[in-house]
Amino acid sequence: MLMSMTGFGRGESSDDTYNFTVEVKSLNHRYNDIIIKMPKHINYMEENINKMIRKRVRRGRVEVYIDLKYINDNNVNVNVDIPLATAYKEALENMRDNLNIDEDININHIIKMPEVVKTERKKDDENKIWSCLKEALDEALNNLINMRCKEGEQIFNDITKKTMNIKNMIEEIEKRAPIVVEEYREKLEKRVGELLKNQYELDENKLANEVVFFADKSSIDEEVVRLYSHVDQLFGCLNSNESVGRKLDFLIQEMNREINTIGSKSSDIAISRLVVDFKSELEKIREQIQNVE
Known part of the structure; x- marks a missing residue:
């Protein structure tokens, strides 16, 4: 049966850690062109996503939008660089005294300084995160294909x-x-x-x-x-x-x-x-x- 190149599909999947929302839009294009927009820290999944799409969509421009939310986000470490914060505090106090500024230095001033507070995400379980993403992507592609078939x-x-x-x-x-x-x-x-x-x-x-x-x-x-x-x-x-x-x-x-x-x-x-x-x-x-x- 003939299939159109235009369509839209949406899919969502969750487990105890991840919640994925995937939207797939396809447009007219001479070749099979796939554009993926997703969080940078899961860019390593791009090849798997491409393979999955190319099996279902053989021609057209495909735009994929992936949103990831952590349900129980215990995977983030927050690190404070105390020596750097101390150096900033001393520099600010010195500047205040030399400029005769009547203001106390507080934590809000220091926390805004570059590199004082750093967040670092722990490594995700690749198999687990791909399993959740794959389910949402599969649902989105099914909806996309259904729309393309109807048209x-x-x-x-x-x-x-x-x-x-x-x-x-x-x-x-x-x-x-x-x-x-x-x-x-x-x-x-x-x-x-x-x-x-x-x-x-x-x-x-x-x-x-x-x-x-x-x-x-x-x-x-x-x-x-x-x-x-x-x-x-x-x-x-x-x-x-x-x-x-x-x-x-x-x-x-x-x-x-x-x-x-x-x-x-x-x-x-x-x-x-x-x-x-x-x-x-x-x-x-x-x-x-x-x-x-």
Whole structure:
């Protein structure tokens, strides 16, 4: 089933120590581009996160936002540099006395000084924290995929309908092509007759040669065959479980090339109108597949 490249998913997981909230947003992109924003002290998990996402999302820009809260935060050590604090206190007192400032030095002045108070987080249990994060990420990806599938189903229905319209147009063009040659013969014969004013005998061989030359020059058989082939491949892609966005884009380009050739070969008004309608419908499909994974 076709899948859209746009979607959003959210997941949350907790244990006795960690609480993870994960939000995943995907947008249109030519390749598989993953952007992860998370607390710096768990950056070592980025590779695992990337692998998990790439298994589920094959194309599109994926933005991941990870929030971590500690439920029982006993993993932080607070260290006070007493010698440094003492040095700051003495320096402040000296500055106060020299500047004749009538103010006492208190702890609030010292604690604001650089490097006096340092917090250091104890090393997390990597397996435990990954287990909690993985659960939240998995939930977020499931919700993301569900949204992408629902939108993909709508795109599938729309492209299928438009592709059937295109196939019907190809059939009309194919039926019209031999009629164009016959009409050309009749018009040519009539025109030559008018010019000769029936005073001279019409050379049937020369007339036939001219009609054959016109038929060969305006033949669109190859283009029609290729268009049918492209339509069949397009239907095949729509029903594939693979990532088909790029292939669909290529097929649309090739179909546009073939219909342009038909338009340039044919001088028939009916076929020209079909070519215009065909290109209009093809452009609508092209716009849709820009959002297909």
